[in-house]
Amino acid sequence: MALRSKLAKHRLKGNKIGLVPTMGALHNGHLALVNASKNQCEITVVSIFVNPAQFNNAEDLEKYPNTIEKDTALLKAAGCNFLFLPSVKEIYPNTHDLSISFGALENNLEGRFRPGHFQGVGLVVSKLFNICQPDYAFFGQKDLQQFFVINKLIDQLSFPIDLKMVETSREENGLAMSSRNLRLSERDKSEASLINQSLSIAKKQLLEGVGIKTVIENAKELFATNDRFTLEYFEIVETDNFSSLTQVTNPKKTAICVAAYIGKVRLIDNLFLNY
Ligand code: PAF
Numbered sequence: 001m002a003l004r005s006k007l008a009k010h011r012l013k014g015n016k017i018g019l020v021p022t023m024g025a026l027h028n029g030h031l032a033l034v035n036a037s038k039n040q041c042e043i044t045v046v047s048i049f050v051n052p053a054q055f056n057n058a059e060d061l062e063k064y065p066n067t068i069e070k071d072t073a074l075l076k077a078a079g080c081n082f083l084f085l086p087s088v089k090e091i092y093p094n095t096h097d098l099s100i101s102f103g104a105l106e107n108n109l110e111g112r113f114r115p116g117h118f119q120g121v122g123l124v125v126s127k128l129f130n131i132c133q134p135d136y137a138f139f140g141q142k143d144l145q146q147f148f149v150i151n152k153l154i155d156q157l158s159f160p161i162d163l164k165m166v167e168t169s170r171e172e173n174g175l176a177m178s179s180r181n182l183r184l185s186e187r188d189k190s191e192a193s194l195i196n197q198s199l200s201i202a203k204k205q206l207l208e209g210v211g212i213k214t215v216i217e218n219a220k221e222l223f224a225t226n227d228r229f230t231l232e233y234f235e236i237v238e239t240d241n242f243s244s245l246t247q248v249t250n251p252k253k254t255a256i257c258v259a260a261y262i263g264k265v266r267l268i269d270n271l272f273l274n275y
Contacts, residue, residue, distance in 0.1 A: 003084055004131055007045070011133070015042035019134035021125060024048040025065035025179035026074050029169035033138040034078045036166045045132050046075055047084040049091060054120030060266070065182040084132065091127055098123065102149050104241040109257055110145045110268070111242075113232055118149045125150055129159050137161050142168040142176045144255055144270045145242050168269070170196065176269045183265045191226060192262055198222050198234065199271045202256045206273055212236050212246055223260065232259040232266070236273075248273065 007017055018037030022030050030046075037044040048071060055061035068085075075083055100122035105111065111118050129137070137154075139147050147165055154161050169177045174196030175189060184192060198219045205215045216234055223231040235244045239253045248254050251274035259268045 003045075003082060004133070006082070007043070007132060010043045016135045017041055017043045017045060017132065018136040018138060019128065019132045020044065020046045020080075020138045021128050022046060022048055023050045023064065023179065024071050025067050025182055026071045027169070027177045027179065027181070029140055029142065029166075029177035031074065031078050032169050033140060033166050034075065034080055036164060037136065037138050038079055040136050040164070041134075043081045044079070045082040045084055045134065046080045047086070047128055047132070049084075049086055049124065049128075051091070051120060051124040052088060053092070053096075053123055054117050056114045056116050059264075063183065065179055067182075084128075091124065096123070100126070100153070102152055104243065105145070105149060105152060108145075108242040108244070109233060109235060109237065110259070113259065118146070121146055121149060122153050125153060126157065126159075129154075129161060134161055136164055138164050138166055140166050140168060142178065142269065144239070144257065148239060148242070174200075176267070178267060180265055180267060184262065188228075188262050188265070191228060192267060194222065194226060194229065195258055195260055195267055195269050198258060199256050199269060202234075202236070203271050203273060206236070206248060206254075206256070212248070219258070228262055230261040232261065234258045 010017060018041035020033045020037055034044055034046060050064050052061060072083065099119050102118050106118045139150055151163055154163055171177065173190065173193035175192045181189065202215045202219055219234040220231060223229050236254060236256050237244055239255050254273040255270050257270040259266060
């Protein structure tokens with residue numbers, strides 16, 4: 001593979017390689033990942049591949065935004081060294097039936113609502129790791145459970161890769177940046193600030209000692225004030241397996257996670273309780 005041999009030459013020169021895996025439709029959140037890589041590594045590789053194996057909803061895959069010309073220009077301006085833009089055939093040349101299971105981590109929250117999603121993520125990220133053999137890989141906090149899935153992948157498959165988390169980039173009104181925001185109207189975008197607001201309120205209440213049950217009820221009530229939202233989950237979880245907590249025991253390993261639809265667009269967000 002051409003990219004692998006080009007990167008091998010850089011590795012021989014002692015250059016560190018950073019990988020930023022994406023599915024395109026790039027925004028400032030992705031550029032923050034690119035910047036983090038550039039600060040750490042001599043060579044930054046960005047991959048853009050809309051991975052069919054991780055979509056459990058055909059409409060979501062079909063409607064996934066594609067802004068490749070804009071993406072290419074943004075990456076050039078950001079100083080990305082290599083853009084890896086493989087075809088589906090290149091990543092999945094043959095039928096594949098290998099499946100990577102993440103145990104309990106995969107059955108909770110995102111895993112529960114998107115069956116097979118993390119298996120698809122694990123498969124494609126393993127392939128990207130093998131193709132690019134990076135020293136560092138950069139993932140955003142917005143997809144928090146995905147981050148811990150990748151962490152497990154690296155740990156249990158012994159990838160010699162240093163995994164870095166980059167804080168969620170937000171719009172001025174607090175809405176987490178996401179490629180799916182391109183599918184939101186201006187009204188949706190403005191009202192979607194409720195998501196981040198619900199997290200901030202929950203965090204404040206938890207830190208004040210309000211019980212988890214009450215905090216979740218309050219969040220549900222807040223979502224019920226706007227009938228354009230369908231709340232999928234609002235949970236306080238521990239970050240080893242993303243199982244729901246009934247009380248906080250280790251604030252450093254506790255996150256507040258939410259998934260909600262505004263119209264047909266599914267948005268997720270999270271905050272650590274104590275960071
Ligand atoms: O977070 C994403 O954009 C995707 O899940 C990833 C990590 C690029 C794998 O397809």
